[in-house]
Amino acid sequence: xxxxxxxxxxxxxxxxxxxxxxxxxxxxxxxxxxxxxxxxxxxxxxxxxxxxxxxxxxxxxxxxxxxxxxxxxxxxxxxxxxxxxxxxxxxxxxxxxxxxxxxxxxxxxxxxxxxxxxxxxxxxxxxxxxxxxxxxxxxxxxxxxxxxxxxxxxxxxxxxxxxxxxxxxxxxxxxxxxxxxxxxxxxxxxxxxxxxxxxxxxxxxxxxxxxxxxxxxxxxxxxxxxxxxxxxxxxx
Numbered sequence: 001x002x003x004x005x006x007x008x009x010x011x012x013x014x015x016x017x018x019x020x021x022x023x024x025x026x027x028x029x030x031x032x033x034x035x036x037x038x039x040x041x042x043x044x045x046x047x048x049x050x051x052x053x054x055x056x057x058x059x060x061x062x063x064x065x066x067x068x069x070x071x072x073x074x075x076x077x078x079x080x081x082x083x084x085x086x087x088x089x090x091x092x093x094x095x096x097x098x099x100x101x102x103x104x105x106x107x108x109x110x111x112x113x114x115x116x117x118x119x120x121x122x123x124x125x126x127x128x129x130x131x132x133x134x135x136x137x138x139x140x141x142x143x144x145x146x147x148x149x150x151x152x153x154x155x156x157x158x159x160x161x162x163x164x165x166x167x168x169x170x171x172x173x174x175x176x177x178x179x180x181x182x183x184x185x186x187x188x189x190x191x192x193x194x195x196x197x198x199x200x201x202x203x204x205x206x207x208x209x210x211x212x213x214x215x216x217x218x219x220x221x222x223x224x225x226x227x228x229x230x231x232x233x234x235x236x
Contacts, residue, residue, distance in 0.1 A: 002022075004101070006039075009024055009039050011140060013135065013136060014026035014036070014136065015028040015135050024039040025055055026038065028132040029063075029131075031136055033067065036065070037068060038069060048080060049079070067230050068230070068232070085233055087231055094207035094210075099224070099226050100206060101204075101223070103202070103221060104199060107187060107221055109185070109189065111189060112186070119146070119148070119153030120156050124144075124170040140162070141161045141197065144158055147186060149177075154173065155177065155185075157186050159190045161199045164200045166191065166197075166199035166203070168190060168202060171186070171187070171213070
């Protein structure tokens with residue numbers, strides 16, 4: 001679990017990152033929970049309560065909410081709870097997420113065009129594309145894949161290859177173009193790009209409430225590897 005989480009973190013680099021032993025404190029001006037939380041895998045090198053205090057100081061210094069990204073069953077949950085932290089049930093992206101993985105060759109179909117299409121950012125990242133957004137999504141060995149119709153990007157996805165893993169994120173299809181198989185098509189093309197770039201495995205992080213996405217990934221041969229939750233101080 002820890003190794004896969006580390007690869008996911010490398011595929012989703014925050015604007016500011018600071019190691020704390022094996023832990024990684026991250027901040028990106030509030031863009032996504034993953035890039036604005038401390039990944040608590042491995043040994044922080046100090047008692048957990050002390051590491052969480054450092055996490056709070058880092059968050060305050062970067063103007064974000066103190067948050068810990070904690071793997072379920074990873075060994076730190078009891079210590080984090082004992083330090084006075086709780087699961088963030090109000091997290092806008094959902095308190096709990098699945099990490100799903102599967103072999104790329106099962107659904108690879110063609111090779112994605114990795115051009116940065118003009119409408120890609122608006123669909124996949126939202127209307128306000130900040131410096132933090134461009135850093136998180138644009139850093140690394142990445143592919144901005146999309147489907148364009150009549151000059152408009154109607155489906156988009158972002159892929160990043162780290163070692164032999166293709167990390168997939170920001171899959172989006174415009175509402176009026178859904179149920180046409182565009183997400184499956186785009187995933188197949190992105191998998192083809194990943195294979196060409198040396199990846200063998202696909203990994204995705206998806207909120208547990210996003211049942212439509214989970215069903216799509218299961219149909220492509222991916223299955224749950226583990227889960228993580230966001231924790232925050234019980235008293236801020």
